[in-house]
Amino acid sequence: MRKAEVFVTLKPVVNDPQGLTIRSGLHALGFDKVTDVRSGKYLLVTLDEPDAAKARQQVEEMARQLLANEVIEDYRITMLQGGGL
Amino acid sequence: MRTGVVVFPGTWSDRDCGHALGDVLDQPVDYVDYREQNLKGLDLVVLPGGFSYGDYLRCGAIARFTPVMEAVTAFAAQGGLVLGICNGFQILQEARLLPGALLKNASCEFRCEWVHLRVEQSNSAFTVDCRPGQVLRIPISHGEGNFFADPSALERLEQESRVVFRYCTQDGQSAPDANPNGSLHNIAGISNVRGNVLGMMPHPERACEALLGGDDGLLILQSAIHAWSRVPA
């Protein structure tokens, strides 16, 4: 089994009220060096695909079609090492 | 006007839409399963509110890939009337039938309350009975209704007069305090270029009986009936 991490984040131009709320929460706790927080989603995809290149290509496709919405979101994929059978 | 109300797994406004169109307005209503691929015989397709697929991942993201949405896309292309309410609006955007996206409310909270909407234009099939500038009182009920589109898309929407409803004060001012969710330009509802597809966050089907607090929503549903029958209001 191969594992891929997909990080989905809001595009920089998109307002992120959740991130802003978390930032003020951190400030309230005294972490006053925090200048920005952006929230996002983390997905761990496990797939049965022995070929590393094909696996990566498929995850790209998943991210493009469903996991991220290109209107508001960016994504980043990390294929985990040692995830082979 | 025969209406098909689409039922996705997790939809809950289906019966409310059926009640408003069927019981209150006495129109024939069919419930359409999300696996359905045939919309023959329907004049209006409603994508109702709810939490399709739990709103997991992103509101509307999974519903958009159901078989019925392919049929809805073809139906809209042929000029059929499509009304997406709340989650239905989110699904229409995910399906790229309408531009933009709906983000988490600026308050980060769910909001269920009556709001005022200013009708921006009466060219859409769903506002032919309204006059521009008219103020409607209709409830919202959502956690993610914060309208976003990138600057060029937003400008296009405005230029093409496709912003159909804006959140406003009781006397029709689209002021920041009247914006319940942080939507850009106070946008509450938009249409496609042709005006046969409307997406809106507020729930007109909840505003069809004075007993329940107001009936301004009838104007929207009756507009669709009139647009369909080509009878000028």
Place this chain on the structure above:
Amino acid sequence: MTGDQLSTTTPELGVRRAQLDSVALADEEYREIVRALGREPNDLELGMFGALWSEHCSYKTSKALLRQLPTEGPNVLQGPGENAGAVDIGDGLAAVFKIESHNHPSAIEPYQGAATGVGGILRDVFAMGARPIAILDVLRFGPLDRDRNRHLFQGVVAGIGGYGNCFGCPTVGGEVYFDPAYTDNPIVNAMCVGLVSHEGLRRARADRAGDVVLLVGADTGRDGIQGATFASVEMDERSASRRPAVQVGNPFLEKLLCEACLVLNELEGVTATQDLGAAGLTSAASELAYRGRRGIDLEVDRVSRREHGMSAYEVMLSESQERMLVVVRPAAEAAARDVFEHFELHADRIGTITGSGRIRVREGGAVVGDMPLKALVDGVPSRSPAVEFADKHPSPPMPSIAEPEAILLDLLASPNLKSRRPIYRTYDHQVQDNTVIGPGFDAALLRVPGTNKGLALTTDGNPWYVALDPYDGTRAAVAEAARNIACTGARPLAVTNCLNFGNPDRPSIFAQLQESVRGLADACRAFELPVVSGNVSLYNETSERNILPTPVIGMVGLLDDLSKRCPAGFQEDGDLVFLLGETRDELAGSQYLQLLGARLKGRPPSVSLEMERRLQSALLDSIAAGVVRSAHDVSDGGLLIALAESALFGRRGLKCPNVTGAMSREAFFFGESLGRVIVSIAPRQVPDLQRLMVHHQIPIHAMGVVGGENFQVGSDVRVPLDTLRQAWETAF
């Protein structure tokens, strides 16, 4: 179980001490199990007994007391003992309802604790075959200036909304109060009301041997193992580390499960449906079969799992949410499976109903548990802890007030009286298109779909009155709930209740419970209101601090003609405002004294159920005759608060030129004497109102006239309505 009891464990039980501790069984209970089985239980059996003999599942400490409650009446279709109670509301329809606590899970993980509380009560209602139409939530927290309390409050409110909004059942009412006694031990009670035709009313009673048992809905995971036990012991610092006991809800799956069960309800050959709640499969399977006087054989291998390597013990005691047991005739199995398949839910055939009177659990072909159901479900010995009555304190000295206007504004802005809108606007209270009167008023009012009738719903339970006098305080809660229902024009029909108390092993706490149940029984008898369902939550104790005694009354009423409904806010300028009922010199337990920081002591407002009944009859007659344009109950905060609320609700000012009572100004303005209602009427109706009140022998006092920009009472109070609203609408 307390540490003291553990230390008395007898030597022969020593080897099982750790296990007995983990299932919270007392030594004598263990001996009783051995007697019933005729042998020592194995680990699985001990776990199953421990769960079903927990306080949460068995009611062993409260069940003797609960027998006092009136549970029958001409409208009752189903009393206590099922998933929920049911009453006839005419037109061949039944209202199905129940209230349940989720205090302990919410104290550990507030979002999921509250969310799964809502999920559990929804399942109770749709297990009865009814479509859920309303949720109400009763919440109590410690003061919000403490971070932990705020965290609990925010999490609970978000969890209720998160579940109910996604599921699509409107949250139409409830109440929230704050008191230091609830610090770290919040109260989270959820009530659900559903509708079903009489024929569609389903029972969780498997009474036909040979029937097939299907487990439907979510896969079974390790969540909530021993949640029932967890809810039956007091909490301490170690509780947070028992976190695996908290389940995670999936409202989307619940929605599908509900729709599937409602379709299933149309099928022939469905014998019973039972929700899986506390003690999971153990409780659901045992109760189903025991109620039907049958037995049940289960094969744990057939249970779909979310995790690998689960033992029979874990499968039998898992509290994974969104699961139901469905019992069908063998001939109906295929049709039932089709229904679940349509909703993309899997249905596992996990067992059969037998004639054995026993529950038998098989794993890998071998019997791993075999117990008589009577002992398991009904065999726990009743407990009757010692009782010690607290001394009644004399009334406190009355501080006198210089500025009633400042007090009024402070009270309106106080946590217990300020507007609840910041909370309820995060709940969908309109979905299903039946909400005629939503949250924020005396009682919610919902249209019964397809009719012109309304169901009025409310919850009540002023904990300070109960703390001062559990008997009178509980009678007061029933009286107030009925009054709230009557203010909408509806007639009270039936009661559900949730009894939240501290550790009953403390004699003073058990005395509170005993007196409270006696008060509940007496009040329900006096109002001729059957108690059709309920729940008891004990051991609400954190680090030796107990909550205020918190019996909560949920009430359902019926309005035959929705056009006769009565709002709470003033309706027309020029209308005249009257106070119905008698004001006495009573301040103990009031919000006013709390505001001034007085200690909680004295006698709570006196209760006359006879007077209360007359008042409510008078009010209902006046509303039905169209005499009254608005009605609002005078309760927390007293007369001035009730007048201010009527003005705020109706967005209209009020001018009361000269009002005084034959008592201190404090008691008149801020006392909370029971049995009072503020009404507004058109001036021409005055003779009609007077005639009706004379007929019912209800005192009536003219207050003032609706209208203007100000809220003005005598020469003491003159506040612009906007100022009043600003105070009332301060954020939490």
